[in-house]
Amino acid sequence: MPPTDIHPCPKCGGKMIETIEEIDHDRFTCLVCRYTWARFLKSARPVIKVYCSKCVEWFSEETVRVENIEEGFDGADVLTFHCPRCASIQRSNRITAKR
Ligand SMILES: [Zn+2]
Ligand SMILES: [Zn+2]
Numbered sequence: 001m002p003p004t005d006i007h008p009c010p011k012c013g014g015k016m017i018e019t020i021e022e023i024d025h026d027r028f029t030c031l032v033c034r035y036t037w038a039r040f041l042k043s044a045r046p047v048i049k050v051y052c053s054k055c056v057e058w059f060s061e062e063t064v065r066v067e068n069i070e071e072g073f074d075g076a077d078v079l080t081f082h083c084p085r086c087a088s089i090q091r092s093n094r095i096t097a098k099r
Helices: none
Strands: 016-019 023-029 038-039 047-053 057-060 063-070 077-082 089-093 095-097
Touching: 047 089
Parallel strands: none
Antiparallel strands: 016 023, 023 038, 047 057, 047 095, 063 077, 077 089
16 A cells, blocks of 8 residues: 555644554554554455466456365365466465455
8 A cells, every 4th residue: 555545643643554454444553642543445345366376376266267166174165266377277275365
């Protein structure tokens, strides 16, 4: 996030820094008076990402062609998909990322 996106502290006008990144909101803390402020994100729905070991990159699940989904040994979902870049068939855990 660019620093220009962060508003000055509403209480003292001091500089605020982003302290916590959550799935659905960002939390800012004033460096001067320690006032904290949460900004809820408009698109709170998280993106699911899957990993292509050939491209060494994460892709949004929305952009890949899903072949199969199954439960891995640890209970987590394992997705078999066609990579949108290299077209190989990959298996990956699904991770939740912020949009
Ligand atoms: Zn302040
Ligand atoms: Zn790939």
